[in-house]
């Protein structure tokens with residue numbers, strides 16, 4: 381498959397953005413674009429693209445502020461997402477009660493709108509002391525092995 385890969389990131393303090401940029405460096409077989417969810421028009425979802433979505437968790441299992449407008453737009457526009465495939469990576473910290481829940485809000489909405497998640501649901505747990513971009517790049521390699 382030679383779909384363009386669109387990496388959408390949702391962040392509060394930058395980790396998901398840095399990770400998204402490193403993920404893009406890992407992709408050389410096709411066109412890749414990194415977009416902040418805040419700037420993404422949900423009408424632009426296209427089955428010609430494959431979406432890799434990386435989003436952190438803030439508050440008490442909430443979305444980071446950079447992802448709130450994206451979820452609100454999905455809620456109000458309700459785009460038909462049949463034929464859209466995506467992979468999901470959540471950033472969180474297991475010392476919080478609602479571990480990695482932020483990305484799950486988006487995952488549930490995309491699925492409800494007809495999109496299909498493929499591959500492993502990637503996670504990074506800041507409590508482990510490992511770096512989110514390292515985990516996200518390793519996950520990207522595994523997703524690419526699926527033929528995306």
Ligand SMILES: Cc1cc2nc3c(=O)[nH]c(=O)nc-3n(C[C@H](O)[C@H](O)[C@H](O)COP(=O)(O)O)c2cc1C
Nearest residue numbers: 391392393394395396436437441472473476479480
């Ligand atoms: C104020 C605050 C609240 C957080 N709340 C949660 C939470 O409820 N659940 C969770 O899994 N992680 C939580 N985290 C951890 C972040 O998701 C984690 O540090 C992540 O790497 C931040 O990524 P970002 O810089 O892209 O926003 C919280 C972090 C902060 C600073």
